[in-house]
Amino acid sequence: MECLYIPQATAAHAEIDVLEDELRHMRSLRLREGSEILVSNGSGLLLHCRVEYLNKQKGVVSALRTMAHEQKLHTRTTLVIGILDDRARMEYAIEKAVECGATDIVPLVSDHVQINKFNTARAQRKAIAALKQSRQAWLTTIHEPLPGIELLFESSFGTCIGFDADAVVSFETFRREPTEDVALVIGPEGGFSERELGLLQDSIQLFSLGKNRLRAETAAVVALGILQC
Secondary structure (H helix, E strand, C coil), rough: CEECCCCCCCCCCEEEECCCCHHHHHHHCCCCCEEEEEEEEECCCCEEEEEECCCCCCCEEEEEEEEEECCCCCCCCCEEECCCCHHHHHHHHHHHHHHHHCCEEEEEECCCCCCCCCCCCHHHHHHHHHHHCCCCCCEEEEECEEEHHHHHHCCCCCCCEEEEECCCCCHHHHHCCCCCCCCEEEECCCCCCHHHHHHHHHHCCEECCCCCCHHHHHHHHHHHHHHHH
């Protein structure tokens, strides 16, 4: 079943209007009156709905039942990732991180980053598309870039975990506490600089993701997958 993102939807709404981007999405899916679809408001609500009305100007869906209704996130999983030179690879990392359950994504301007420009609004749109793909109740927050790894240690992201190809301890040994917020810290192409590695080694634990050296976007998916298991 496909999913729409309608941030104004609430559990109190018996019927929900669908306009603009999501109306175009409904039409592209060739939905018709009577079709069933999911609606997420990105703030903890996921509804199973039926299309009651649909034309070129407006759609209306009615709520059949509530699939999820959470007032707040129990834990936060943040991906801190060095900005990648290739925009397509960076957007791939964002989309897959959302699908894998990241609640927050923080682009990092680290020493080896070649391009420090980041389009936060475009990235948030990618996150919305991934939310609909993975049918989630919570929309991942895309933060403005963090201008330096030093600021990571002043953040409120929770337990920070770094990754390095030369680390000895496998990330599979990490055990997360039930209410523990976690931030996964991954470098850009070329990894972290020696300076940054020194700072990380002094402040957080570094883990290995296996014997193979991974691209940054692959490392993000693998790390999030292990954490969610």
